[in-house]
Amino acid sequence: MLSSLYSLSRFRDFGVLLLRLAFGLQLVLSAWPYMSDPAKLTEFTNYLTTLGFPFPGPGAVVSAYTEFLGGILLILGLWTRPVALVVAFNFLVALLLGHVFIADTYENSYPSANLLVVTLFLAFNGAGAYSIDARLGHR
Template identity: 40%
Template structure:
């Protein structure tokens, strides 16, 4: 639990910035773009039903990122986004660090959201306070 206002505000800033960036810069282009190209990359990783799993990953980034930013269903959304970032990190495992860096950053923030929750300035917290 966040003990101080500064810690709560800091976590909210991290959650909102990383959630929106994941959703808008990474998830939205996949959801709105040519999914067959992304599915081809998923197929190279050995996933069965590559188009299905490509959609799962794109929605985990887009919807998961938005939900984490809002602090709504934070833990489940962060779980799906973290799993997707783990796969992305695996995909870039042989690349230079600069190519892995975004996956590592998003993975660490999504794991933090999974462990911590949305914090006091989240929709989850507002819903818990309702009578």
């Protein structure tokens, strides 16, 4: 039984593709409201202000663009490792500032933690065979 499960490793690149597509789409869709509605960006800026984030206005814009553009690039599998590191840093700041430093509950914190882990997976493993990175010969 278990030995037959090892044959699934031949689909490893397909699994990475699915992860990139689902995760990248999540990033794009969650960032889009901030990109398209100035009121939403103002809400995010105000939230960062309440957390004591330095430069909350530029921080909100950088975070929204990081997620949106990062999501598109991860979907394409273009510059996956550096993009994943930038997005991981974004989620590390979100996790620490928005959850850990304010002693938030685990239930509220784990989505940011999971997003951080997915981006680290992509940074460590790359985009896989079904990507622009693979076409360009990036390893």
